[in-house]
Amino acid sequence: MNTNKGRKKMNGGKFKLLTLLAATALVLFCAGNVLAAASGACVNCHTMHNSQDGASMMVDGTDGPAPALVRAASCYGCHGDVDIVNGTWDNFLTAPGKTPRINAQTYGDYGVSGDTLAGGSFYWxxxxxxxxxxxxxxxxxxxxxxxxxxxxxxxxxxxxxxxGQINGGAETWNNQLTCAGVTGCHGDHTATDDFTAVKGGHHGDDSELDGSTVAKSYRFLKGIIGYEDPEWEFQPTATKHNQYHGEARTADTATNTKTISYLCAECHGDFHSGEGTLGADGTTWGAPWLRHPTDLDMNDLPNTEYALYNGDKSYSVVAPVASEDVSAVKSSVLVGAGDAVVTCISCHRAHGSPFDDLLRWKYNEDGHLMVAANGTSGNVGCFVCHTTKD
Ligand code: HEC
Ligand code: HEC
Ligand code: HEC
Ligand code: HEC
Ligand code: HEC
Incomplete structure (x- = not known):
């Protein structure tokens, strides 16, 4: 095997491999495939003994070794690596593989023009x-x-x-939120540590997502389905984006448990279909609402307000809608039943954003950005759907 005498310290004390070893990796990586599953040389992401020339092989500055023989002690160790440049991913020698970065720093007004991916960013x-x-x-x-x-x-x-039962079903949370597992979003909710929870995910076949396993679930969110943009929505457009799964509900109960909003409901259940959502007239579904609706199809509403979604019914990457059918990207919505479903992430980013409450756009900080913030005509943020309130 190659030596790596060129190893040096940079970027906050991280050890980097920068020699023939890496050059070999480059060749192997380029020969790899372009599927979503992890590809490239094993050495990009794994270390057999966590020792090369007697020194640690970890890329995240920790001592190691780590579970599954990976070169970072945590999910964030790889996915939060400062060397990942979303969109080009050209620094893969030090940021293993084509890793989606979850602490990108360039958001812009709506997180669609910078380097932030679909989940948003933990940076803030x-x-x-x-x-x-x-x-x-x-x-x-x-x-x-x-x-x-x-x-x-x-x-x-x-x-x-x-x-899977989050937090063991207990009323009170005594542990902090984790990436995956029993107190986390990704992976198997019966596992108590992150790596056990996503085991097999990175190498699994994800060509068909039915929610049956971690690998066959949308973004390793076990049980959830959807269409995955191969670049995780790096600078998405109406024709290039994730297609989230939603349900055209006609009652408050959550019957479809594979929607992206059900994922949020696994922890924030009452905001999806909770107690106290009885309408003023005694019904449990429909306007006037007691909480903002989700898993509601705008096709089912008579108001022209929603029929003018995004002005011309093109899919908005600013305030996206989910659909029942997720076999392909939808560039226009309100074309057929079940294709314009309000979801939690119509307004929120799953990981984070520069704005309070993980909102996708500025909502209450100066009261102005909502209206035509991007310098173009209106219909931004809430107004993408509430077209007559602008
Ligand atoms: C781009 C990063 C990356 C590359 C390249 C990579 N792996 Fe992995 N591998 C991971 C991660 C992350 C995990 C742990 C999480 C998981 O199981 O999904 C893992 C887990 C595993 C596991 C245990 C779980 C399972 O799927 O059985 C094995 C075995 C494994 N890798 C072998 C390999 C081999 C052999 C290679 C080279 C052909 C390789 N890996 C290349 C990232 C990578
Ligand atoms: C060794 C580096 C490494 C570690 C550690 C790692 N990942 Fe990944 N991860 C990758 C790479 C590279 C990809 C892109 C290839 C792929 O899609 O599998 C990826 C992809 C993903 C994806 C997107 C899958 C998709 O459908 O596109 C998710 C979600 C994810 N990882 C979660 C995790 C979680 C949770 C952990 C901690 C248990 C973790 N990762 C640990 C390198 C890593
Ligand atoms: C595994 C449990 C879990 C899941 C799943 C989950 N959350 Fe959370 N969420 C939490 C916890 C715990 C907190 C409170 C502590 C914190 O802010 O991290 C929280 C806080 C929040 C907050 C308030 C943030 C703040 O600090 O004021 C928002 C907004 C939010 N979640 C939205 C979502 C959305 C949208 C989804 C689905 C994409 C989601 N959550 C999925 C556990 C979860
Ligand atoms: C993805 C589309 C969408 C987005 C984005 C959206 N809404 Fe809504 N909103 C709806 C739909 C659909 C309804 C239900 C209307 C109905 O039943 O007549 C609704 C209902 C409401 C209601 C209750 C109306 C009633 O009659 O009870 C309020 C208030 C509201 N939205 C405010 C907001 C605000 C503020 C924002 C931005 C933070 C926002 N909405 C973003 C689609 C959206
Ligand atoms: C129409 C836009 C919109 C939708 C859809 C939406 N939210 Fe929110 N969410 C907000 C806004 C705005 C706030 C700020 C607090 C408020 O206005 O009630 C918020 C606040 C939150 C908070 C923080 C509460 C706290 O006490 O700090 C959580 C958690 C949350 N939302 C989760 C969800 C979940 C889960 C869903 C889907 C079931 C969802 N949201 C759907 C706009 C939305």
Whole structure:
């Protein structure tokens, strides 16, 4: 095997391999395939003994070794690596593989023109200097406990357990949110550590997503389905984006447990279909609402307000809608039943954003950005759907 005497310290004390070893990896990597599953030389991501010339092989500055023989001690160790440049991914020698980066720093007004991917970014909640607990999910290894919310998810309801019982079903959360597992979003909810929870995910066949295994679930969110943009929505457009799964509900109960909103409901259940959602007239579904609806199809509404979604019914990457059919990207919506479903991530980013409550756009900080913030005509943020309120 090659030597790597060129190893040196940079970027916050991380050890990097920069020699023949890496050149070999380059050749092997280029020969790899372009499927979503992990590809490239094993050495990009794994170390057999965590020792090369007697020194650690970890890429995240930790001592190692790590579970599954990977070269980072945590999910964030790889996915939060500063050397990943989303879009070009040209620094893969030091950031293993074509890794989607979850702490990108360039968001812009809506997170669609910079380097932020679909999930948003943990960068703002990660920055202790900003005291920004509200700007992201406070995940272990990313940020400490949320100063206001503690460990408990607002709207927590243990009954949304079809895809595995989160927090062991307990009423009170005594542990902080993790990337995966029993107190996390990704992977198998019966596992108590991140790597056990996603085991087999990175190498699994994900050509057909039916939610049956971690690998066959949308973004390793076990039980959830959807269409995966191969570049994780790096600079998405109406014709290039994820296609989220939603349900055209006609009642408050969550019957479809494979939607992206059901994922959020696994922890924030009451915000999806909770107690106290009885309408003023005694019904449990329909306007006037008591909480903002999700898994509601705008095709089912008579109002022209929603028929003018995004002005011309083109899919908005600013305020996206989900669909029942997720076999392909939809560039126009409100074309057929079930293709314009309001979802939690119509308004939120899953990981975080520069804005409070992980919102996709600025909502209340100066009261102005919502309206024609991008310098073009209106219909941004809430107005993408509420077209007559602009
Ligand atoms: C781009 C990064 C990457 C590359 C390249 C890579 N792996 Fe992995 N591998 C991972 C990660 C991350 C995990 C742990 C999480 C998981 O199981 O999904 C893993 C887990 C595994 C596992 C245990 C889980 C399973 O799927 O059985 C084995 C075995 C494995 N890798 C073997 C290999 C071999 C052999 C190669 C080279 C042909 C390789 N890997 C290349 C990232 C990679
Ligand atoms: C050794 C580096 C490494 C580690 C550690 C690692 N990942 Fe990954 N991850 C990758 C790479 C590279 C990809 C892109 C290839 C792929 O899609 O499998 C990826 C892809 C993903 C994806 C997107 C899959 C898709 O459908 O596109 C998710 C979700 C993910 N990882 C979650 C995790 C979680 C959770 C952990 C911690 C248990 C983790 N990763 C640990 C390197 C890593
Ligand atoms: C595994 C549990 C879990 C899942 C799944 C989950 N969350 Fe959370 N969420 C939490 C916890 C715990 C908190 C409170 C602590 C924190 O902010 O991290 C929280 C806080 C929040 C907050 C408030 C942030 C703040 O600090 O004020 C928002 C907004 C939010 N979640 C939205 C979502 C959305 C949208 C989804 C689906 C994409 C989702 N959550 C999925 C556990 C979860
Ligand atoms: C993806 C589309 C979409 C987005 C984005 C959206 N809404 Fe809505 N909103 C709807 C739909 C659909 C309804 C249900 C209307 C109905 O039943 O008549 C609704 C209902 C409401 C209601 C209750 C109306 C009633 O009659 O009870 C309010 C208030 C509201 N939205 C405000 C907002 C605000 C504020 C934002 C931005 C933070 C926003 N919405 C973003 C689609 C959206
Ligand atoms: C129409 C846009 C919109 C939709 C759809 C939406 N949210 Fe929110 N969410 C907001 C806004 C705006 C806030 C800020 C607080 C408020 O206005 O109630 C918020 C706040 C939150 C909070 C923080 C509560 C706290 O106490 O800090 C959580 C958690 C949350 N949302 C989860 C969800 C989940 C889960 C869904 C889907 C079931 C969802 N949201 C759907 C706009 C939305």
């Amino acid at each position: 909640v990660d920055d202790a200097g900003m005291a920004a607990d509200a700007k992201g999910h406070n995940v272990v290894s990313v940020a400490g406990q949320d100063g206001k919310l503690g460990y408990q998810p607002p709207g927590w309801d243990p009954n949304f357990s079809v895809n």
